[in-house]
Amino acid sequence: MTPDDQLGERFRGGEEAALREAYDRYARMVLHLARASLGSVPDAEDVTQATYVAAWLGRDTYDPDRGSLLAWLLGIARRKVVDRLREGGRQVRVAEAVRQILPADPAEPGPDRIVDRLVVADELGRLPGEQRRVIELAFYDDLTHQQIAAVTQLPLGTVKSHLRRGLARLRQRWEVDGATRGVRPAGAPRAG
Amino acid sequence: MPHVGSDRLVLLALGEAVTEEAERAHVEYCPACQADLTALREVASLGRETQGLSHQLSPPPLRLWRQIAAAVEADARPTVAVQPPTRWYAGRGGPAQAYPGWGGAWRRTTLVAAAAAAAGVVATLGMVRALDQPAPPAQVAASAALTAMSGAPGGARGEARVLGDAGGGGGERLHLHLTGLPLRPGYYEVWLINPDTGKMVSVGVVGEGTDALLPLPATVDLREYRVVDVSAEEYDGEPAHSGRSMLRGTLTS
Numbered sequence: 181m182t183p184d185d186q187l188g189e190r191f192r193g194g195e196e197a198a199l200r201e202a203y204d205r206y207a208r209m210v211l212h213l214a215r216a217s218l219g220s221v222p223d224a225e226d227v228t229q230a231t232y233v234a235a236w237l238g239r240d241t242y243d244p245d246r247g248s249l250l251a252w253l254l255g256i257a258r259r260k261v262v263d264r265l266r267e268g269g270r271q272v273r274v275a276e277a278v279r280q281i282l283p284a285d286p287a288e289p290g291p292d293r294i295v296d297r298l299v300v301a302d303e304l305g306r307l308p309g310e311q312r313r314v315i316e317l318a319f320y321d322d323l324t325h326q327q328i329a330a331v332t333q334l335p336l337g338t339v340k341s342h343l344r345r346g347l348a349r350l351r352q353r354w355e356v357d358g359a360t361r362g363v364r365p366a367g368a369p370r371a372g
Numbered sequence: 373m374p375h376v377g378s379d380r381l382v383l384l385a386l387g388e389a390v391t392e393e394a395e396r397a398h399v400e401y402c403p404a405c406q407a408d409l410t411a412l413r414e415v416a417s418l419g420r421e422t423q424g425l426s427h428q429l430s431p432p433p434l435r436l437w438r439q440i441a442a443a444v445e446a447d448a449r450p451t452v453a454v455q456p457p458t459r460w461y462a463g464r465g466g467p468a469q470a471y472p473g474w475g476g477a478w479r480r481t482t483l484v485a486a487a488a489a490a491a492g493v494v495a496t497l498g499m500v501r502a503l504d505q506p507a508p509p510a511q512v513a514a515s516a517a518l519t520a521m522s523g524a525p526g527g528a529r530g531e532a533r534v535l536g537d538a539g540g541g542g543g544e545r546l547h548l549h550l551t552g553l554p555l556r557p558g559y560y561e562v563w564l565i566n567p568d569t570g571k572m573v574s575v576g577v578v579g580e581g582t583d584a585l586l587p588l589p590a591t592v593d594l595r596e597y598r599v600v601d602v603s604a605e606e607y608d609g610e611p612a613h614s615g616r617s618m619l620r621g622t623l624t625s
Contacts, residue, residue, distance in 0.1 A: 199444065203437055208429040211436075225436055226571075232440045233570030293421075300415065301422040319419040324388050343382050351415045 188244040188252075191235075199236055206250050207232070209298045210257045217261045217291045227264060231257040250302050251357030254295045261291050296354060303353040307346055310334070314342040315350075374398075376405050385412035438615030442563075442601065443570030445521065445617060511535050513544065516600050516621035520552075523604070524618040528552035532600040532621060534588070544588045546575055550602065553618060558606045562586060563613060564597035567622075572613060573597060577605075598623045 187205070190198035210231050214224035235242070235256055242252050289297075304312060310332075317323045317331060325343070329336045376384070376395055383389040391399070399405045518530035530550035537544055546562070553560060560578040565571070576586035588594075602619040 196444075199440075200437075203440065207432045207436070211432050212425075212429050225432065228432060229436055229439050229443070229570050233443045233568075236440075236444050237568065289421075296418050297421050297425060300418040301425050304419065304422060315419065318386055319416070320423045325383070340379050340382070343386070344378055347382055347385065347412055347415060350419060351411050354415055354418065355411065 188242065188249040191249060192239050192242050192244065194239060199232070202235075202249060202253070203232060206253055209250065209302070210253055213254055213257050213291060213294050213298065214261055216289075216294050217258075218264060223264060227257055227260045230260055234260075247357045247359065248299070248302070248353070251295070251299050254298060258291045258295055296358070299357045300350055300354055303350050307349065311342040311346045314339055315346040318343060375402065376409070381405075381408055381412055384409060385416045387416075435610065435612040435615075439572065439613055440570060441615055442603070442613050442617055443565055443567060443572065445620070514594065514623040514625040516623045518548075518550070518600060518602065518619035518621040521617040521620055523616050525552055525554060528554075528619060530602065530619050530621075532623065534594060534623060535585075543590045544594075546586045546588050546600070548578065548584045548586070548600075548602075550578065550583075550619065553602075556604065558604060560618065561603050561605045561613075563601040563603060564588075564592055564594070565599040565601050566596045567599050568596065571597075572601070574611075574613075578602065594623060 187198055187201055191202055207228060211224055211228045214227040214231075215221060218224050218227065231253060235253055238256075242249065304315065307315065314328055314332065314334070317328045323331065325336060325339050328334075328343075329339045332339070334342075376399065380389070380395075384391055384395075399409060512533045513536045514534040516532045518532055520526060520528040528550075529552060530548060533547045535545045535547055546564075548562060550560075562575050562578055562584070563572045564575055573589065573592055575588060575592075576584070578584045599620060599622050601613075601617050603614050604616045604618050605614050
């Protein structure tokens with residue numbers, strides 16, 4: 181059981197310290213999703229607050245078996261973001277706020293993409309140190325297997341296995357949490 | 373051709389190798405390999421996009437947690453005999469029509485409330501006015517017993533009453549009778565909290581005296597903003613709730 185599972189269980193059980201922990205650990209991610217989607221800091225803080233309150237009041241409905249606490253929180257925040265974007269007059273305010281606070285970027289990803297990134301980033305942070313380093317060298321520095329082996333002085337076989345296992349873990353988390361949100365079915369099990 | 377091996381899939385997903393013709397032909401007709409390759413490519417692409425993400429994750433301001441904590445505590449207070457609010461209570465337009473059982477008391481209520489309005493209370497909108505006497509009970513539309521929160525002295529308690537519209541367009545008011553709150557630097561502020569969303573509105577400041585009459589903003593629906601909260605505030609220029617609730621109770625009609 182990962183620490184997050186325990187946190188999820190405690191959260192669900194109504195332990196107030198778990199709410200604080202969930203806030204300390206994930207509020208910045210919820211805030212990031214809201215801010216990146218709404219473009220307004222006050223609206224993003226509003227959504228973050230509403231997300232945590234709604235999550236706490238609805239903690240009975242969180243099922244740790246169906247996805248991570250982070251993904252569940254982000255799912256609530258995502259719905260609130262969408263609701264807010266739909267609110268009529270609000271859009272004008274959002275547009276205003278975007279102009280004032282953040283430069284509008286047409287290439288900005290939608291809320292779903294941001295949720296996916298946050299979930300993958302969270303899982304990446306949970307990988308064992310060496311595995312994480314190997315994955316980051318592949319992702320961020322675009323190094324090949326051989327280059328990673330040279331940089332880290334790990335045997336090529338170890339690098340391969342880190343990449344394979346690390347990617348598999350990221351994929352599993354992404355699929356499970358994506359399935360929680362109902363936007364993407366978990367991948368078909370691999371035959372043979 | 374057999375399935376694409378797992379190490380090979382990683383190479384393809386990371387873009388380190390290019391799909392060979394035989395692989396391409398196999399993947400095209402093998403749902404399992406197709407799903408694997410698509411998913412791993414997507415994960416690798418998402419993984420690359422997380423670069424620098426941690427630097428963009430700024431911590432939320434302190435008051436955000438305070439507001440969440442305050443709202444959540446509102447939920448934790450036991451709410452005794454919560455009844456669905458009456459239409460009268462909800463509707464601010466025409467007070468008398470839809471409230472069952474109010475009967476002849478309404479006229480008397482109106483008169484009493486009008487007297488209060490005439491006393492200049494309603495005119496000082498946005499200000500707090502200490503009263504010498506508690507309001508007469510007949511005009512109470514909803515009330516809440518306020519009990520001490522963890523930060524308050526044990527003897528602290530209070531009562532909040534929503535007084536009906538006086539008919540002069542002054543709207544509803546919140547009467548507070550508070551006892552046992554310690555004298556301290558700073559002041560006490562009164563909030564209405566919507567326990568479902570955590571949103572709150574400040575309805576005024578309680579200064580000297582233990583009784584206060586606060587005009588209620590007509591835009592606030594008391595069906596939603598039904599938790600009355602008295603917080604201890606500092607003169608720190610921070611308009612948000614301090615997170616230190618002293619008294620709290622849920623309005624029932």
